[in-house]
Amino acid sequence: MTIIRISDDALARACGADEVAAAFAKAGATVERTSSWGMQWLEPLVEVDGKGFGPATVDDVAAILDGSSDKAIGVIAEHPFIASQQRLTFARAGKSRPLSLEDYEQHDGWVGLKRARQIGSEQIIAEMLHSGLRGRGGAGFPAAIKWKTVAGAVADQKYIVCNADEGDSGTFADRMMMEGDPFALIEGMAIAGEAVGATKGYIYIRSEYPDAIDKLRKAVNLCAHIIAPFECEIRAGAGAYVCGEETSLLNSLEGKRGEVRAKPPLPALQGLFGKPTVVNNVLTLCAVHHILAEGGAEHYQSLGIDRSKGTMPIQLAGNIKHGGLYETAFGITLNELVYDIGGGTASGRPVKAVQVGGPLGAYIHPDQFEVPFDYEAYAKLDALIGHAGITVFDDTADMGTMARFAMEFCAVESCGKCTPCRIGSTRGVELIDRIRAGGRVLEGVELAPQMHNMPKKGRSQEDEIKLLEDLCETMKFGSLCALGGFTPYPVMSALKHWPDDFRGK
């Protein structure tokens, strides 16, 4: 009998996958809910004997069943979007049922953990180091070094904390991973536990991802006996963006305000409840089980370029025709990602800018689209890879407005602990408003005589722009964490490449 496979990923569901699945069931078909292939412009994607149909609606059900549907895309695994990828972290995407232990085992599940338990801490860390894996959360810090520090610390209790609170706009790989392949994350945490001598792990998930929270809670219960004596607990965040910052997250887990902690001490030495703690991002932990499988480390480090090793799940988002999850080795360019793979803008208009790395990432101008995707190459551009979200904007976007939004977002989400972020962001909004208004007018100055440092004559638009640049420098180097420290990236890149959007020309 034919089995109809439909993803139960949150995006597919938001596009009507539940209704389509119900319609197939009503028509007498056997329906299996799977993880998502990541071809999001085709969701809900219906799979029949390996062939795909999408985006499917309830009205397409009869035609798909009798083979006359005009939504056919051919064999899914051979689709150029899938066939051109190098999938390691997302190896099971689309192929397995998220909560099926049987499916997970069939697709190499628990192989890494079993081997990790045979070879022991020192060897695990050596292989992690060899793989060249860098933290996928944004900073790109070598994962093995963090593990080594925690492993070397002496304490009665250590923790593994998964930072699943990174919900940058334009990024959704964490969410897809947690919903589509939850056991892979849990296995990575158990391996980390084995490496550093921790028996307790927490996954802190942002509350904006209800499906992921639900899936992981179920997954943890299903595999508790496999990962024992390691224990894993799911905690929900409460809607504070700054808790994606590792020290804020630790405070939040402890039940405090999610304020950033000054470093040192490093979380690796004094982390959760003051104990040595590994804090890793979802994708970092999900890469671990592959690396720990026989020969995995060697394979992993053979991919990528320079010091950016392995693969990166890239998220094609915003105004893009073929949006979705695209995993490939480092070194690919934005030209390839945006035009060849993404098909250009969804609106059909010219591309104006691409923001790489979430709301704190720089806006990249089309002139820079040939730079290879690589941590160091992007740093040279004054940009960041971050979480590898690619948010495309067409020529209707106003970059002055986007820069203002970046400052405004920082002001709303600042934890308040450090002055450059707390006050600088609010001043940033005011400054951009003044720049866009053409500078500060004289009348405004006279109205505020009590301000001792007020300029005696107004400030021109150019003066105000210089002030904004100065403010950005202060935020960049004076903020305690990435929220205040990276907000200058979108602001300054927008100002640099699209000055006319600020000057009202």
Place this chain on the structure above:
Amino acid sequence: MSREQRLSEIIADHQGREGPLLPILHDVQEEFGCVDEEAERAIALALNLSRADVHGVVSFYHDFHTKADSRPVVQICRAESCKARGVEALIEGAVKTAGERVKLADVYCLGLCSSGPNARVGDKLHARLDGAALNKLIENA
């Protein structure tokens, strides 16, 4: 069961955990629609904290409210990806449709960034919205 009893039951459910405050606040918010002064006091007493400590946490997070609002809530994503896909043009119409009956809230990313504009009602997510679809969502909330 009285409100007071239910409150102590929720607190007792989590008290044995490490760092129990956030899970308690989530359950209280879910049960009563807010974390009010009375709840703050009870939680503070049980966890050996000051009420100021608890209030500091409640007021820090967007998910917790000190007053209950019985209106249905529609969260609309206003982050970069949804902006790139034109969410801002839908806001005026949404505000008009919502009126006083529905509470509109901004949210910064639901993780459906390739297919915006997006919104959330309860635990149900909605993608690929246009003006008509968003207004219908608000009307049915």
